[in-house]
Amino acid sequence: MGLFNKIKKMFQKEETMINENELTVEKFEVKNGEKREKKVEATVQDDVKIYEKGLTKSRKGFVSNLLSLTNRYQKITDEYFDELEEILIMADIGVKTVMNFIERLRERVKKEHLEDPKELKEIIVDELFIIYVEDNILESKIHYSEDGPTVLLFVGVNGVGKTTTIGKLAWKMVNEGRKVLLVAGDTFRAGATKQLEEWSHRVGASFLGKEEGSDPASVVFEGVEKAKKEGFDVVLIDTAGRLQNKVNLMKELEKINRVITNQIPNAPHETLLIIDATTGQNGINQAKSFQEITNITGIVLTKLDGTAKGGIVLAIKEEAKLPVKYIGLGETKEDLQPFDIEKYIYGLFKDMM
Numbered sequence: 001m002g003l004f005n006k007i008k009k010m011f012q013k014e015e016t017m018i019n020e021n022e023l024t025v026e027k028f029e030v031k032n033g034e035k036r037e038k039k040v041e042a043t044v045q046d047d048v049k050i051y052e053k054g055l056t057k058s059r060k061g062f063v064s065n066l067l068s069l070t071n072r073y074q075k076i077t078d079e080y081f082d083e084l085e086e087i088l089i090m091a092d093i094g095v096k097t098v099m100n101f102i103e104r105l106r107e108r109v110k111k112e113h114l115e116d117p118k119e120l121k122e123i124i125v126d127e128l129f130i131i132y133v134e135d136n137i138l139e140s141k142i143h144y145s146e147d148g149p150t151v152l153l154f155v156g157v158n159g160v161g162k163t164t165t166i167g168k169l170a171w172k173m174v175n176e177g178r179k180v181l182l183v184a185g186d187t188f189r190a191g192a193t194k195q196l197e198e199w200s201h202r203v204g205a206s207f208l209g210k211e212e213g214s215d216p217a218s219v220v221f222e223g224v225e226k227a228k229k230e231g232f233d234v235v236l237i238d239t240a241g242r243l244q245n246k247v248n249l250m251k252e253l254e255k256i257n258r259v260i261t262n263q264i265p266n267a268p269h270e271t272l273l274i275i276d277a278t279t280g281q282n283g284i285n286q287a288k289s290f291q292e293i294t295n296i297t298g299i300v301l302t303k304l305d306g307t308a309k310g311g312i313v314l315a316i317k318e319e320a321k322l323p324v325k326y327i328g329l330g331e332t333k334e335d336l337q338p339f340d341i342e343k344y345i346y347g348l349f350k351d352m353m
Helices: 003-021 046-054 056-070 080-088 095-112 119-135 162-175 193-204 214-228 246-263 279-292 313-322 341-349
Strands: 024-031 034-041 150-155 181-185 204-206 234-238 272-278 298-302 324-328 336-340
Touching: 034 204, 046 056, 046 181, 046 336, 046 341, 056 119, 056 341, 080 095, 080 313, 095 181, 095 298, 095 313, 095 324, 119 341, 150 313, 162 181, 162 193, 162 298, 162 324, 181 193, 181 214, 181 272, 181 336, 193 204, 204 214, 214 246, 246 279, 272 324, 279 313, 279 341, 298 313, 313 324
Parallel strands: 150 234, 150 272, 181 204, 181 234, 272 298, 298 324
Antiparallel strands: 024 034, 324 336
């Protein structure tokens, strides 16, 4: 049994067990002094369902093309590989990744003496999974500091959903019982400070910001100082998405990093780059550009539900060598999900087997 079928059976088995055994949860309410049983419908595989729903566009486009290709060919030929290559590139997996993948696939076909394209369906999924996990160097979890506040710095161009992502992530952390401070370091974009402050009220986090046009580094300094004095667990810092040029952006981020490190050694503990998945390969270019400017530790991929080209997750890993830490699969706070390669593969290919 291939890797994908193992993942699929695991999720299906877990969902079946929940459906059979936990369709209702016993709770009690008291009315007129009488204790009464109250039936409440249980949630079933919420996070997996979010992946399934959020990847619908990609699944319908990508998988339908793969199935169509399989049905049109009776034998595995060079023409078959050419069309498969085009489908993968159109899914935003990236040219370099696709070239490596096709080469691996050809080797397996030769080694295992495969002829029928239907035999390749599971192998295609398995090899894409292996591409992501094989070097075992990417860590998708947030690294929290054991000593003092954990500082997360957020970077990215304007319009990718940076401030909204910070708000959604703050909501998750607050619900985990963490004391969270949002710091409005983007003092250049009109309305950015106010937007982040509104998110703080909405999710129950604290906020620090100053008037538009203030020196971002001074705002960050005050934010980190406040976090240390008042015992915050996590500090989420917004930054400007666009300055006049790359040199200016680099200098600004260097200054902010210096201010943070002077107060908390080894901080920021994470520098997360926000990328809009709908921008496709332009997002890969952004990742490479920001890597030249600052030390990026991970990616938050927003609006993945809005694109039919969900393969960008694989391209980011292969071309930028960066882990995807969170993905945005919808508009609600719950739709920002920690990235899980197994749920991603399942959500993308569940209709294929």
